[in-house]
Amino acid sequence: MAYSFDGAAAPDRHDTQYFEIGGNRGIYHRGWTAVTKHATPWIADAEVPPLDEDVWELYDTDVDWSQARDLAGEMPEKLEELKALFLEEARKYQVLPLDDRRVERFDAEIAGRPVLVRANSQVLYAGMGRLNEATVLNVKNRSHEVTAQVTVADGGASGVIIAQGGEFGGWSLYVADGRPTYCHNFLGLQRFKVRGQALLEPGPHEVRMAFAYDGGGMGKGGTVSFFVDGQPTGQGRIDATVPLIYSLDETTDIGRDTASPVSDDYTGEESSFRGTVEWVRIDVGDALEEPAPPEDRLRIAMARQ
Secondary structure (H helix, E strand, O other): OEEEEEOOOOOOOOOEEEEEEOOEEEEEEOOEEEEEOOOOOOOOOOOOOOHHHOOEEEEEOOOOOOOOOOOOOOOHHHHHHHHHHHHHHHHHOOOOOOOOOOHHHHOHHHHOOOOOOOOOEEEEEOOOOOEOHHHOOOOOOOOEEEEEEEEEOOOOOOEEEEEEEEOOEEEEEEEEOOEEEEEEEEOOOEEEEEEOOOOOOOEEEEEEEEEEEOOOOOOOOEEEEEEEOOEEEEEEEEOOOOOOOOOOOOOEEEOOOOOOOOOOOOOOOOOOOOEEEEEEEEEEHHHHOOOOOHHHHHHHHHHOO
16 A cells, blocks of 8 residues: 655645555546556455556546546557656555455555564553554464453452553453353354353452464454353354454454444453452464463563563
């Protein structure tokens, strides 16, 4: 994706502007606009032509500001001039080579963006919230565990331990009807839920959710298993998972679920955990084989800062 603006604070006929979004391209220069539609971004499985086969349109915005009359057939030389100018601007601002992948580019490694968290383990603490998705360990398309040290208040447990994403995609580990519960929100289309069998009594507890990914590609399902204070307390199936991104604007929260809720078992206003969430640890890969003892977790977490 690229956008350039050269000139004054507000566009006039002497400015040059260009854009490239997933292969869709356009340029404005001194009253003239050349554009081409390469693909419809929200139709993920549509076949798209090679970039060099795209059909360009040409408009004189000084007399046709609504761009209703395509002049490409009448003025091919002007169109070629603007197409060449687009490539010149794209080279200048390091847009080339053009990348017309769409949904794949939500994954930082596929798109070539920096991956901010590359460790196998990450510890989050009470009070943390509104954490951008890129700053939290990626658990998509892989087996992982979420372990939390909580203290349940008198009167019983309820509320969110950790939630990532929101109403249109994400996951949440929370307590409903006194039992640990996991909800995987599959793009707002379906909510898969697994609930543990043990009631959380008042006092301190370690709650762990282990997700065994099926493998065989992206977006597959898996098995969720619950453990409370080291003892197994039930398991269940998740049929599908979000493969690339949970949300562009929803975040990760500890002890609550801000903005829109991942699960329909609670609202944002009532999502706060009754008691205390001291820390939450996310483990993937090698970290699943040899988890650090509780007394070492703070030391390890501080060493990684």
